[in-house]
Amino acid sequence: MIVDARGLRCPWPAIQLARAMRETANVIIVADDAAAPREIAALCTERGWNCDPAESPIGHGFRVIDPNQS
Numbered sequence: 108m109i110v111d112a113r114g115l116r117c118p119w120p121a122i123q124l125a126r127a128m129r130e131t132a133n134v135i136i137v138a139d140d141a142a143a144p145r146e147i148a149a150l151c152t153e154r155g156w157n158c159d160p161a162e163s164p165i166g167h168g169f170r171v172i173d174p175n176q177s
Contacts, residue, residue: 109163112138121146124171128156132176135161137168
């Protein structure tokens with residue numbers, strides 16, 4: 108699943124990511140707010156999710172994976 112959070116100011120990209128992760132264990136999120144990488148990393152650390160840089164059809168973002176979901 109790709110989450111397009113471009114144009115959203117923090118904390119909205121992190122909120123959109125949390126909502127998407129309720130539906131699937133593998134999300135790419137693209138956000139352009141300068142604070143988004145820090146907010147996304149903090150959320151991933153808090154929840155125990157893996158977060159790595161990733162490319163998507165809509166731009167550079169982060170792949171977030173919940174290792175606890177199958």
